[in-house]
Amino acid sequence: MKSNTLKHGFYPLMLSLAMGLGSAQAAPDMVVVGYGGAGQKAQDVAFFQPFSVADHSKLIQSEYNGEMARIKVMVDTGNADWDVVQIEGPDLMRGCDEGMYEKLDWSKLGHVEQLIPDAAQACGSAALVWSVAIAYDTQKLAQAPTSWADFWDVQKIPGKRGLRKRAVYNLEFALLADGVKVEDVYSVLNTPQGVDRAFAKLTQLKPYIQWWEAGAQPAQWLTAGDVVMTSTYSGRVAAAAQNGSHLGLVWPGSLYGMDYWAIIKGSKHVDQAKRFIAFANQPDAQVKYVEQIPYGPTNTEAAAKLDRKLAQWVPTAPQNLKGALSMDVAFWVDHGEELEERFNAWASK
Numbered sequence: 001m002k003s004n005t006l007k008h009g010f011y012p013l014m015l016s017l018a019m020g021l022g023s024a025q026a027a028p029d030m031v032v033v034g035y036g037g038a039g040q041k042a043q044d045v046a047f048f049q050p051f052s053v054a055d056h057s058k059l060i061q062s063e064y065n066g067e068m069a070r071i072k073v074m075v076d077t078g079n080a081d082w083d084v085v086q087i088e089g090p091d092l093m094r095g096c097d098e099g100m101y102e103k104l105d106w107s108k109l110g111h112v113e114q115l116i117p118d119a120a121q122a123c124g125s126a127a128l129v130w131s132v133a134i135a136y137d138t139q140k141l142a143q144a145p146t147s148w149a150d151f152w153d154v155q156k157i158p159g160k161r162g163l164r165k166r167a168v169y170n171l172e173f174a175l176l177a178d179g180v181k182v183e184d185v186y187s188v189l190n191t192p193q194g195v196d197r198a199f200a201k202l203t204q205l206k207p208y209i210q211w212w213e214a215g216a217q218p219a220q221w222l223t224a225g226d227v228v229m230t231s232t233y234s235g236r237v238a239a240a241a242q243n244g245s246h247l248g249l250v251w252p253g254s255l256y257g258m259d260y261w262a263i264i265k266g267s268k269h270v271d272q273a274k275r276f277i278a279f280a281n282q283p284d285a286q287v288k289y290v291e292q293i294p295y296g297p298t299n300t301e302a303a304a305k306l307d308r309k310l311a312q313w314v315p316t317a318p319q320n321l322k323g324a325l326s327m328d329v330a331f332w333v334d335h336g337e338e339l340e341e342r343f344n345a346w347a348s349k
Contacts, residue, residue: 029058030269032084032276036063037216038236042292050288051279057272065213068095071264075100080266084273086127090168090332092260096123097333102263102270109274111281111299118329119298124260125277128289129296131234131315131324132169133254137222139246141229148177148253151229152201154208162218162230165211167343168332169231169255172325174201176253186328195339199346211347222247235295238313242294252323256315258298290314 032048034040040063052059062082064070068091074080087095095101101123106112112120119126134145145151151161151173163170175185175194178201188194210227212218218232219240234254237247261280263273279285286302289295294313297303303316311317315324332339 029060030083030272030276031060031062031081033062033064033082034086035066035215037214038239038293039215039233039295042239042289045292046285046289047276047280050285051276054279055272055275059276066091068100071095071100072098075265078266080264080268082264083267083269084276085262085264086259087124087262088168088259089257089327089329090336092121092124092262093329093333094336095262096121100265102265102267102273104263104274104277109278109281111278114283114299114301115281116298116300119258121260124262125281126258126298127261127280128235128259129256129298129314129316130259131251131254131256131296131320132164132231133234133237134229134250135218135222135232135234135237135247136229136250137225137246138248140225144248145229145250146252147250148173149179152177152205154205157228159208159228160210160226161205161208162210162212162221162227162232164231165213165347167339168336170202170343171195171198171339172255172327173231173253174198174205176325177201182253182323182325185325186331190331190335195342199342202346219245219247233295234313234315235293238294239292242313251320254315254320254324255327256296256321256324257327257329 034043040061044061048059048061066088071085074082103122104125106120115126134151136145138144141157143157145157150157171189172185175188175198178197180188189198210221215233215236218230219236221227221230234249237249240247261277263270267273281299283299283301283305286297286299287305290297290306290310294310296314296316306314
């Protein structure tokens with residue numbers, strides 16, 4: 001289902017309805033930062049280019065790997081080179097508490113009644129629903145993995161595994177591999193014994209781990225045969241599969257949550273940034289995004305418009321949520337800093 005709404009003037013019309021966000025005429029340049037790869041290419045098609053046309057403004061793209069320290073330096077020095085960033089939920093909440101992002105006025109941004117729960121935050125607007133799952137090459141494995149227990153079983157399926165080089169996600173997956181039920185993961189992880197248990201399980205697998213930092217790496221490594229399995233953002237592998245690759249996903253045991261758009265405190269282009277967020281929340285823009293890469297939309301009206309074949313790859317599809325784990329953002333806001341420090345020390349040994 002391809003959208004022709006830009007040609008018919010829908011985007012400019014909706015942009016004009018985003019009241020109180022400043023004039024769309026002669027807007028200065030703005031820098032929007034994402035995670036690169038296929039996800040950002042999809043954002044360029046669905047959001048960046050159409051917004052620039054509708055807003056009569058220029059938008060400059062950049063990319064990063066989610067380093068909060070870079071944003072903190074900009075805020076602390078008063079030299080915000082970036083304006084809008086894509087950021088994970090725990091980092092958004094922590095940064096909002098620390099005054100790193102501009103507060104949003106949802107009475108002026110609009111679309112709030114259409115958004116899924118937890119999408120509208122004080123300092124951020126949900127950009128997408130992501131899922132991190134096990135990916136593998138269906139032509140290279142005689143026996144497909146079905147769980148994180150299989151991921152950890154190097155006797156059953158020999159070879160290197162790819163994992164993201166952060167505590168977040170990995171501690172949850174380690175507990176699932178160790179037999180903890182999905183519904184009990186965060187209650188276990190919320191204890192010192194549970195954290196020790198997760199790190200002990202990671203230590204078992206450590207000799208076989210190849211760490212990824214950029215979201216594009218897992219699919220590349222699978223294709224090249226560098227790893228036999230890897231954690232990955234589901235949308236990247238789903239997009240590759242739709243384009244004819246032989247990569248498969250294991251949905252049970254996947255972890256899902258939201259990325260957000262946030263405006264860096266001290267941005268010189270706040271009005272334009274708010275107009276961009278209002279634009280990106282429109283249902284037709286989100287449908288166009290999901291058509292490029294199948295992450296979950298945050299606008300409920302967009303979800304209702306998705307083609308059925310496309311919906312099967314979306315993390316929020318009912319069949320894909322079976323056995324999946326919802327990220328506990330509050331847990332990572334409260335404990336993320338200390339756990340990431342411990343993880344970095346552990347990984348460097």
